[in-house]
Amino acid sequence: MIGTHLNTAVVFRALPAEPEAAAQARTSVRRVCDEVGIVDAHRDDLVLAASSLVSDAYCRSVARTYELQVLATLSPAGPLACVEVREVDGMPLPRRAERGHGLSVAVLLATQWAHGQCGWLITQHGPSSWVFLADAAPEYGGPRFMRCLAGLRGPADLHVLTLADLDRDPKTNLGPPCCCRI
Numbered sequence: 001m002i003g004t005h006l007n008t009a010v011v012f013r014a015l016p017a018e019p020e021a022a023a024q025a026r027t028s029v030r031r032v033c034d035e036v037g038i039v040d041a042h043r044d045d046l047v048l049a050a051s052s053l054v055s056d057a058y059c060r061s062v063a064r065t066y067e068l069q070v071l072a073t074l075s076p077a078g079p080l081a082c083v084e085v086r087e088v089d090g091m092p093l094p095r096r097a098e099r100g101h102g103l104s105v106a107v108l109l110a111t112q113w114a115h116g117q118c119g120w121l122i123t124q125h126g127p128s129s130w131v132f133l134a135d136a137a138p139e140y141g142g143p144r145f146m147r148c149l150a151g152l153r154g155p156a157d158l159h160v161l162t163l164a165d166l167d168r169d170p171k172t173n174l175g176p177p178c179c180c181r182i
Helices: 021-036 040-060 102-111 143-153 163-167 177-181
Strands: 008-016 065-075 078-088 117-123 126-134
Touching (some): 008 021, 021 065, 021 078, 040 065, 040 078, 078 143, 102 117, 102 163, 117 143
Antiparallel strands (some): 008 065, 065 078, 078 126, 117 126
């Protein structure tokens, strides 16, 4: 079966809703990439994607805490990684900005990868943004990647953002671009 006997790394990390959270996310992603052997431009893209998603959450979130989840592997067909940032502990705080640019950066990064995708959804625990960057098809990551990605994309890829979604006017759209489809 595709995806068996791979060196896969997973990290779950709580991050404070502070500007320093982006640096902490970058450190976590670098460690995961080092553990599985993802290097060079692939590693740089993953680090930038994680930092962008955390920064975006900070810019528009009311959460006091974020959860970072990183799942990465280096398959014979190429690297695969999924980064998710969940906004939790949602004590009401004033919004810091109408909208950050982190999701835009993540979508643009995803388009540079053969099987890259990005998205945003609302879960029972709060908003969650994610990016899947892969040069190999998700099947190469095995069942764990398939389950992770299926849950994030949602039915009929409902929670996937595209470049077309970025063209929407932020003044008429409350929240990230896909929120009108949820």
